Structures are given as structure tokens and as C-alpha cells.
Amino acid sequence: MDRIPILKMGPFLLVTIQVDMYDRLALNLENDLIIMVQKNGSKGVLIDISAVSIVDSFMGRIIGNIATMSRIMDAETIVVGMQPAVAITLVELGLPLSGVHTALNVEKGMALLQKKLADDLTEDSESEAEMDDNDQSE
Amino acid sequence: MISLNKETIKISSEKDVVLFRQRLREYATKIGMSVLNQTKLITAASELVRNILVYAGSGETTIEVVSERLQTGIKVIFKDNGPGIADVNKAMQDGYSSGRSLGLGLPGAKRLVNFFEIKSTVGHGTTVTIIRWKK
Numbered sequence: 001m002d003r004i005p006i007l008k009m010g011p012f013l014l015v016t017i018q019v020d021m022y023d024r025l026a027l028n029l030e031n032d033l034i035i036m037v038q039k040n041g042s043k044g045v046l047i048d049i050s051a052v053s054i055v056d057s058f059m060g061r062i063i064g065n066i067a068t069m070s071r072i073m074d075a076e077t078i079v080v081g082m083q084p085a086v087a088i089t090l091v092e093l094g095l096p097l098s099g100v101h102t103a104l105n106v107e108k109g110m111a112l113l114q115k116k117l118a119d120d121l122t123e124d125s126e127s128e129a130e131m132d133d134n135d136q137s138e
Numbered sequence: 139m140i141s142l143n144k145e146t147i148k149i150s151s152e153k154d155v156v157l158f159r160q161r162l163r164e165y166a167t168k169i170g171m172s173v174l175n176q177t178k179l180i181t182a183a184s185e186l187v188r189n190i191l192v193y194a195g196s197g198e199t200t201i202e203v204v205s206e207r208l209q210t211g212i213k214v215i216f217k218d219n220g221p222g223i224a225d226v227n228k229a230m231q232d233g234y235s236s237g238r239s240l241g242l243g244l245p246g247a248k249r250l251v252n253f254f255e256i257k258s259t260v261g262h263g264t265t266v267t268i269i270r271w272k273k
Contacts, residue, residue, distance in 0.1 A: 022156050053180075054177065054184055058188060083177075085174045092178070093181060093185075094249070
């Protein structure tokens with residue numbers, strides 16, 4: 001069966017789509033990604049679509065699904081490298097991909113994921129600190 | 139309208155869809171269509187060819203280079219002998235779907251092309267014709 005490879009990079013998963021997408025392939029990717037997020041406890045998913053020339057409503061929906069599912073699994077999804085013609089076409093098609101984080105390229109996408117991970121950690125330590133304060137006041 | 143070049147591709151599996159999209163891109167590139175218009179045309183075609191697979195199981199597409207007055211463009215016909223659409227007006231509305239899709243296929247495809255025509259008879263099938271001009 002055809003599959004798009006998923007690379008594990010520390011707390012993140014990296015997917016580079018280099019082929020012409022068709023429905024079966026997109027569905028397999030959605031399935032594989034969610035399983036990988038769960039198995040590795042990943043905190044972020046980066047999908048590079050710079051080589052993808054067509055995103056229609058089905059593939060757009062899969063991208064949205066991946067983002068929603070990973071959020072439920074405590075991971076952020078960032079789609080990077082969208083070609084301008086694809087962005088224009090998606091909006092005209094009526095699929096603005098709201099709810100999906102995007103970045104211009106892999107480098108910026110990685111930086112965004114790392115920032116989100118760092119923010120999460122500080123939030124966690126802050127809430128722990130608050131709990132400590134509460135303990136002392138009692 | 140003058141027809142310059144024509145090719146029919148049968149659609150019965152996702153592999154055919156990939157081939158069809160590649161051929162369509164080749165035709166669009168050959169007539170010098172801009173990348174943006176190519177993307178719009180192929181995305182619209184991708185929606186319509188999926189409808190053939192999902193609702194009729196199989197069908198055929200015809201890619202044609204057409205010329206009218208000073209314009210050159212690509213015309214694509216999607217033909218199936220599937221169940222047909224009972225209410226075409228309803229099917230053309232955003233968000234309406236009889237399947238489990240988003241309901242963007244038909245109205246979305248219409249927005250992406252210069253000409254869009256749909257003819258459907260319940261029990262006999264559906265034929266959709268689209269044209270995207272080069273400029």
C-alpha cells in the first residue's frame with residue numbers, strides 16, 4: 001500500500017509530501033500520523049506541502065482533520081510551504097483552512113512549534129508554582 | 139468554438155485520477171496557461187472526477203483544447219452513467235451534500251472556472267462541462 005513517510009524529530013513529527021496526492025494516500029497519512037502522535041507522545045506535527053500543486057476539498061479536509069485530531073491528542077499541527085496558487089484556489093473553493101496553523105517554510109514552522117512547546121512548558125511550571133503558593137498559604 | 143486537440147480518459151480508479159490530472163496539466167502547460175489558472179482548473183477537475191468515482195463508480199473524461207474568438211482554453215467534460223442528481227439546484231449550493239463530503243465540490247468547482255454546465259437525469263447519469271480560458 002502507498003504511504004507517505006513520517007519522520008520523528010525529537011518531540012515533533014515531520015512529513016514532506018513530494019508526490020501527487022490522491023484520496024487513499026491522504027487517508028493513510030491521516031491514520032498513520034495520529035498513530036505516530038500517540039506512540040511517540042509527539043507535541044507537534046509539521047507538514048511540508050511545498051511540492052504539492054493541487055489541494056482540493058478532500059485533501060483540504062484531511063489537513064483540517066489532522067490538525068483537529070492532533071490537537072485532541074495534545075499536539076499542534078503546522079502546515080508549511082503552501083504555494084501561492086494553491087492558497088488562492090483554496091479560498092475561492094470555499095475552504096479557508098481556519099483552525100490550521102501555517103508558516104511560510106519548514107524553518108519558520110519548526111521555530112513556531114518550538115515556541116509553542118516552550119510556552120507550554122512555562123505555563124506548566126507557572127501553574128505548578130501557583131499550586132506551591134497555595135500550599136504555603138494554607 | 140473550434141476544437142484543436144482532444145483526448146478521452148476512462149475513470150474507474152484513483153490511479154486513473156492521478157493520470158487524468160497529469161494529462162490535464164500537460165495540456166494546460168502546452169497552451170501556456172498561467173500557474174494560477176492551471177491550479178484552479180485542475181482543482182475544479184479534481185472535484186468533478188471524484189464525484190464520478192464516489193457517485194457513479196466509473197465514467198469518462200474528455201480533455202479538449204478549444205479556441206473561440208481570440209481566446210484559447212481547456213474544456214473538460216465529465217460523463218458518468220451513475221444515479222444522477224435529483225435536485226441540481228440544491229447540489230449547486232455551498233454546504234449541501236448527499237454523501238459525507240463538505241458539499242464544496244460542485245459550487246467550489248464552478249467558482250474556479252470560466253464556464254460551468256451540469257446536466258443530470260435521475261437513473262441515467264450526469265455530464266459536467268467546464269472551460270477555463272488561458273487568460
